[in-house]
Amino acid sequence: MTDPRIEAAAKAICAEFMKDSKAVGAARLWTQDAFLDLARASLSAADAAAWRPIETAPRDGAHIDLWVINSDGEGHRLTDAYFGEIPHTCGEYGKYCDSCPPEGNFWIDGIFGQQIFGRIIGWQPLPAPPKDEVLG
Structure with missing residues (x-):
């Protein structure tokens, strides 16, 4: 096919x-x-x-796809990532919580809400959504 x-x-x-x-x-x-x-x-x-150089990626919270090289030198596509704060919902923000993430903006996995580790070398916009006739 x-x-x-x-x-x-x-x-x-x-x-x-x-x-x-x-x-x-x-x-x-x-x-x-x-x-x-x-x-x-x-x-x-x-x-x-x-695929575009990571230096040109939007840093306004927009979701994009990233190309990441892991510690073994293998590259993979990570979907729905964004640049921003690590989500955390304890409500304590370091006052009583010992698991609060560091402050600041990082590349975040938009699906799992975790900081992305590895060497990020490229990005691309998310693909267009399906057309209505595909969705039925």
């Missing part, structure tokens, strides 16, 4: 070809596989370009 993103991109590329009367003749010579190959290459390039 072909990735639905590639199929959608191939259809969009073909549709763009058909808008130009000069390209229509050339497009007819292309096979479906040629459009799929072009879509694969385009999406691969777009995916690679989506």
Whole structure:
């Protein structure tokens, strides 16, 4: 099964070809596989370009995806991260609590609410949500 993103991109590329009367003749010579190959290459390039240097990441609490290198040198994508304070709900804020997190802003795992450790090297915006017709 072909990735639905590639199929959608191939259809969009073909549709763009058909808008130009000069390209229509050339497009007819292309096979479906040629459009799929072009879509694969385009999406691969777009995916690679989506990652941006961490220095350019928003630090306003916006949720983003991060690329983190762990202590073993392995990279992985961490979704829904943000830059801000570590959430803590004891209500004591250090007065009586011995588990309060340090004060300040850190990169936070937005799902588990914990500080992210490792070398963060890149970020990208969250993907677009599904279209209504996908959700039914």
